[in-house]
Amino acid sequence: MEHNLERLKAHILPLSNANEWNDAKNEWRLIRIQVQEDWDNCPCGKEIKELCYIKNQLNGKTTYVGNVCVKRFLGIDTGNLFSGLRRIIDDETANANEDLIFHAYQSGYIFKEEYNFLMETRLKRNLSVSQLSWKKKINRRIVNQIVVRKRTST
Ligand SMILES: [Zn+2]
Structure with missing residues (x-):
């Protein structure tokens, strides 16, 4: 299963205030990271062990995505x-x-x-x-x- 932007959007958009992806993705900030020994799933469908918890700055909602999607699709830099x-x-x-x-x-x-x-x-x-x-x-x-x-x- 590859990183699927449409599936990620389907998860993030309902949690965002904006209806357009380009606006919605800017509402999110990284709040913490977690590494699991067990596999989990990014909303895009990809299996992940490195979770990035993100929070919507406008409505306070939180969720998590994998460390690839957080950077590639949400534009949040997790640095090193x-x-x-x-x-x-x-x-x-x-x-x-x-x-x-x-x-x-x-x-x-x-x-x-x-x-x-x-x-x-x-x-x-x-x-x-x-x-x-x-x-x-x-x-x-x-x-x-x-x-x-x-x-x-x-
Ligand atoms: Zn993903």
Whole structure:
């Protein structure tokens, strides 16, 4: 199944104030991202694991789309959020990038002093033992807020 704009429109337009797609798509902003271990579906029909939650600025409605459609069809740039996230999922001592650090702070996942610490050390390779353990602790919290683990079958 490919990214299907018509199917995406059929989902987004009824949630928008405008009736025309070109106006409607501008009503939406990214509010948070989520990565799932289980497959989900974008409204376009494509199977996804990276979800972008979006909110309509005019009527407050929320929904989610995949990370391709959010950029290609809604024109919302997620920057390096997902690649930054993948990096700290794979290695909890890795440095989060600026986009992810900002998003985590904005979403309330990390405190101001943690935000400052991550920003100050985001390009550093050699951290002290205590800095490294602090970084791990913060990274783990960011991952736990964004990643939804596999549903266990009971
Ligand atoms: Zn899609």
